[in-house]
Amino acid sequence: MQAETLVYTILAGILALFIAGFHYKLNKKSMSKQNMLFLFLRFVTIFSVLLLLINPKLEQITLSTIKPNLVIAVDNSSSVKYLRQYNAVNNLVEKLTSNKSLNYKFNIETYTLGEKLKASNSFDFNEKQTNIQGAFGQLSQIYKQTISPTILITDGNQTYGSSYEFEYNNYKQPIYSVILGDTVNHTDLKIQQLNVNKYAYLKNQFPVETILVYNGNTNVNSRFVVTSGNTVVHSETIYFTKQNNSKVINFNLPANSVGVHAYKALLEPLDNEKNTINNFKNFAIEVIDQKTKTALVSDFIHPDLGVLKKSIESNEQRSVTLLNSSTILNQINDFQIVIIYQPNSKFNQLYEALNSENKNRFTIIGTKTDLNFLNKVNKTFTYEISNQTETYQAVLNKNYAPFIIEDINFESFPPLNTHYGAASFSIPFETILNKTINGISKKDPLLATFETNGRRETVLFGENIWQWRAQSYLNTKSFHQFDNFIGKLIQYTASNKQKSRLNIEYESFYNGNTNVIIKAEFFDKNYVFDTRETLNISVRNVISNETNSFPFILNNTNYQVDLSSLPASDYEFTVSASKENISKSGNFKILEYNVEEQFLNADVTKLQQLATNSQGQSFFIDNTENLIETLLGDNRFVTIQKSNKNSLSLIDWKYLLIIIALSLSLEWFLRKYNGLI
Known part of the structure; x- marks a missing residue:
């Protein structure tokens, strides 16, 4: 307690005693016990009030050590x-x-x-x-x-x-x-890197690039061989010296049949090599017989066009052609899907052709969209016309049913620009993203899909999606998540398959150094995501005929199972629901490769x-x-020593108020009882 506070407390006691004495001692020759009690109660009341005003505190210093x-x-x-x-x-x-x-x-x-x-x-x-x-x-x-x-x-x-x-x-x-x-350098040959596309097209050739490295002091030669099963599909002799210790080999392989094809690249080891595991690498390629062709139609230049083209073509199975509303008319049948970017009255003939061919489409609406024209030619929804613009952010609808959507942190993405208002649908639709303003959901779709008359349509009510791709890169240091999201939209819109209650997402093959993750979604009869279902996967090793079962784990908006513990081989699997008779099957391949075994020395x-x-x-x-x-x-x-100074009140104000109330009440009651009031 500070000296100043102590002085104030003593003075408060003297003042309280003086005031109480003034009331009960003044002009009295002697004090009765009753008056002494009244004086004490008055003293307590006044002193407590003064203490409440002074609020005496005690400073407490605690020492702590931090190692x-x-x-x-x-x-x-x-x-x-x-x-x-x-x-x-x-x-x-x-x-x-x-x-x-x-x-x-x-x-x-x-x-x-x-x-x-x-x-x-x-x-x-x-x-x-x-x-x-x-x-x-x-x-x-x-x-x-x-x-x-x-x-x-x-x-x-x-x-x-x-x-x-x-x-x-x-x-x-x-x-x-x-x-x-x-740390000793040993003579070593290794395949440093092998580059190959994930997909190839039937009756075409796909390129393979291989980087070979030699570590040693003498001249050596080896043979580089690529095999598919027991068949040699490429081979050549390689020479190395101490100075010329790396080679880049480029060659093409044919894609003659549809499906996943596995290959093994081998750089034949030397007699004195210590590590031969890094002399081979397995790789695979999936041969497909068609390519999804997308027309991106716009009558003006916008950054969204370049981003959409880049995102869609990040998958080798898809290509994008930029066209305007007139040049597409003569080649509309060349495309499986048409992306209509901010249509206006010039798009009238395009809409007539699309409706005539019942073509799948993806419409993007922004500030330059002619809503009067769109509401006139479009029979599935109308958009409120207000002649004002607004920016909307996105929030994922976790109950979206047609296909699996990962939450790529949409809420962190910049808002999209569009017309102020909401869309009214005349047919059933599914919402992927809802509009939000300042974190408040508008319950209006920002991105939606629907099916009508045997075709599929997707609608995005906003422009500047290029900012989303940039933000996704800032969040994850990669464009993969955003490109995968756009790819799923295109894949769904381009297809005419009926929606299923059980959806599975997996790769045709997995490299041995990656996690083998299979995702699934299960919906009830109303196509609402069902978190109560139990999904299991039965996996059969095609080579050893060994079968294993694994349960799926619920992970927010989907079910997941990690099969990374499985050895490299070919597998067939069936995903089934335990409560209903619904299942789906597929197959995949795990390639043998352990990147950690490629190193012979410490860095x-x-x-x-x-x-x-x-x-x-x-x-x-x-x-x-x-x-x-x-x-x-x-x-x-x-070790660092820290001191913490805490200021503690000596008296709790709640107790002081109770004392004041009790002393005043008791004094009043006693005076009333003795007829002094």
């Missing part, structure tokens, strides 16, 4: 197991976490890094990918405001993600690299550069004796 963190990030990928370093890693982590001096100085936190960063102190070394850069990105958020030296135990071989050797600029913590693996250069630039140190796994001493002796990592 620095010691972050141990362990590479949990299968490359550690392949390089036979798992025992050394386990021993080192046990040595660090059990050291009493380290535990006294640091808060030790252990993480595993693979495809994602996870807080864990157990390691199985089975993860298929390594993303060191991503792990540092997550750690920088966790330990942004603390002292957290980091021990990175890894071979340094990253399978995806940006270069990590410069992550010290973002992480800003000293990094101590513990390097795993063999010493990057790990040493990372440690040096972050003001840490690098150690080899066989020479870590000085690591603990280095951490304990570094004066940068000290």
Whole structure:
């Protein structure tokens, strides 16, 4: 308590006593017990009121100590197991976490890094990918405001993600690299990279590009062979020298039959090669017999046109031709779907041709759309005319039934421009996205689909969708999610298949280094997404004839099952609902490939550069004796003492009010009882 407050409290007591005495002592020669009691009650009342005004407080200072963190990030990928370093890693982590001096100085936190960063102190070394850069990105958020030296135990071989050797600029913590693996350079041939499209078209040829790399000091030759089953489809002899140690090979293969075709590329190993796993790569291609052709019709230039073309053509199965309302009339039958961008009266003949051919269409309405014309030629919906424009954001309708839609964070996308008002449909329709203004849903469709007279239509009530693709890239660092969303819209609109209560989404083949995820949606008889159903998948290995069953897991707007544990092979599957007699079947292929087994040596250069630039140190796994001493002796990592000053009220105002009320009430009652009032 401050001296000033103490003085005020003493003065308040004296003043309260003086006022109470003035009422009950003045002009009285002696005080009766009754008057003494009245004086005391009056004193309590006045003193409590004055205390309430003074509100005396006590300052409390508490001291706390904050130890620095010691972050141990362990590479949990299968490359550690392949390089036979798992025992050394386990021993080192046990040595660090059990050291009493380290535990006294640091808060030790252990993480595993693979495809994602996870807080864990157990390691199985089975993860298929390594993303060191991503792990540092997550750690920088966790330990942004603390002292957290980091021990990175890894071979340094990253399978995806940006270069990590410069992550010290973002992480800003000293990094101590513990390097795993063999640092001796061995003679090695490997297929560094193989590039091939995912799809090819029947009776065409598809290109294959292969990058071959040699590590050695002598001149060698080998044979590069590509096989399909037992058939050799391409082969050639390759020569390498110490100076000319890489080759780029380009060749074409025929696409003679529809379906998924698997190939194996092999660079025949040398006699003294230590690692032969990186000498081959499996790849596959799906041959299709048709290509979805899309006409994108507009009478003016807009950024949306380029974005739509790029997004649609990101899938090799689709092509887009930009046309205007007059040039399309003579070639309308060449396209499976027509995208009509902001139509006006010049589109009258186009609409007549589309209706005559009953052609599927995708209409985009914006600020330059002639609504009077559109309402006249269109028989399925009308749009309110207000001569005003508005911007609407989007929110996903999770009960959309016709096909699976992933929420790609639509609510973060910029608003689309369009006419103010709402659309009125004369036929049943399905809403994909609803309009929102300032987070308030308008219950009006922003993006909708419907079927009528045997054709499908999609309508988007807004322009500037190019901003959505840009925002999607900012959110995910990739255009894939947005392009996939547009691709699904085109695929649905171009098809005339009837909608199903059970929809399945899967790939025809999966590379061995990717997750094998199959998604499904199940709807009730009213085509509302049913979260109560239990879906199961039965998977049969075509080669071994082994059958396994897996349950689907509900994941927000769809069901998912992860089949990444299955070995490389051909598979047939059936997805079935347990409560109803509904099922769907399909097949896929898993290619054999483990990217973590492609590395023979640790990436010493990057790990040493990372440690040096972050003001840490690098150690080899066989020479870590000085690591603990280095951490304990570094004066940068000290315990910080913090003081917190809290101001606490000595008296709770609620209790003071109760005391005041009681003392006044008691005084009044006693005076009344004794006839003094």
